[in-house]
Amino acid sequence: MVEIVLLTVCILPLIITANLAEAHQRLSPFLAVLTFGIVKFSGLWLLFAQVVKRLSWSTGVGFDAQKPVHRTAAFLMILGFLNFGFTILINESTSEDAPVALAEALPELLGAGALHLAAACLGVGWLMRRTVADLLERLDLRRPSLKEAGISIVVGGGLWLMTTALVAIWERSVPAEVFLRQTAEAQRYFAAFSGSVITALLLAIIPAVSEEVFYRGALQPIFGVLLSSLFFTVTHTQYGLTPATLILFVVSLGFAWLRSRYHTSAAILAHAVFNFLPYLAGS
Numbered sequence: 001m002v003e004i005v006l007l008t009v010c011i012l013p014l015i016i017t018a019n020l021a022e023a024h025q026r027l028s029p030f031l032a033v034l035t036f037g038i039v040k041f042s043g044l045w046l047l048f049a050q051v052v053k054r055l056s057w058s059t060g061v062g063f064d065a066q067k068p069v070h071r072t073a074a075f076l077m078i079l080g081f082l083n084f085g086f087t088i089l090i091n092e093s094t095s096e097d098a099p100v101a102l103a104e105a106l107p108e109l110l111g112a113g114a115l116h117l118a119a120a121c122l123g124v125g126w127l128m129r130r131t132v133a134d135l136l137e138r139l140d141l142r143r144p145s146l147k148e149a150g151i152s153i154v155v156g157g158g159l160w161l162m163t164t165a166l167v168a169i170w171e172r173s174v175p176a177e178v179f180l181r182q183t184a185e186a187q188r189y190f191a192a193f194s195g196s197v198i199t200a201l202l203l204a205i206i207p208a209v210s211e212e213v214f215y216r217g218a219l220q221p222i223f224g225v226l227l228s229s230l231f232f233t234v235t236h237t238q239y240g241l242t243p244a245t246l247i248l249f250v251v252s253l254g255f256a257w258l259r260s261r262y263h264t265s266a267a268i269l270a271h272a273v274f275n276f277l278p279y280l281a282g283s
Helices: 002-023 029-034 042-055 068-089 102-123 132-139 146-173 176-193 197-234 243-261 264-282
Strands: none
Touching: 002 029, 002 068, 002 102, 042 068, 042 197, 068 197, 102 132, 102 176, 102 197, 132 197, 146 176, 146 243, 146 264, 176 197, 176 243, 197 243, 197 264, 243 264
């Protein structure tokens, strides 16, 4: 929870400052200081724009090297990738043997969800450049049709079945103690919320809404399917460099496809189904 508070204190002021700089159509010195001057290097962002274009798997990627908000988002994304690399380099493990109590896990879940939603909404200019109606349109949040809801449920269920099969292959491919060590953190966190339908729904819905609004709603139109999905994957540092990371990336591509084909709400529904099915299977 302390880490989430620190991220909030560091990230949200940066996002707000970037939006204010864009509203005034000039790069503020304060933003330059907060980003160690990196956002001032136009050549860097022109190169980054070419990378985004080449790596994009979707049309209409909107990264603009001239926009302070886009530069700042790219800066934060680069920090996320560096953090993942540093975690792997030092072989840091966050896993412990003791179970996580719901009283400890729930505030962390709520805090992470609030940070994702705040970063998404403020990042696209809510309260500074956009109204609520503009915000919903920019994040592509809408009521899914019956057909879209059905497709989302099928995709979420299909991704869960695929994940279950891949995890079974993974479990059979490595020694038991290795598998238990690599999945310990996820198992501890899941156990904290699997005591009832209500807590399982919280674990299903809160990350589904907050993460999809942030990664798919806010970031995907700017950085494309591949980079936003990679960023989604590396921010889940608890999995480290394990097969779970590759599995998570494939799952992320499924949610990204729903966002590209339909809208963010479809990805949210599929994500919620994907998160809730393990509880149903284990109950």
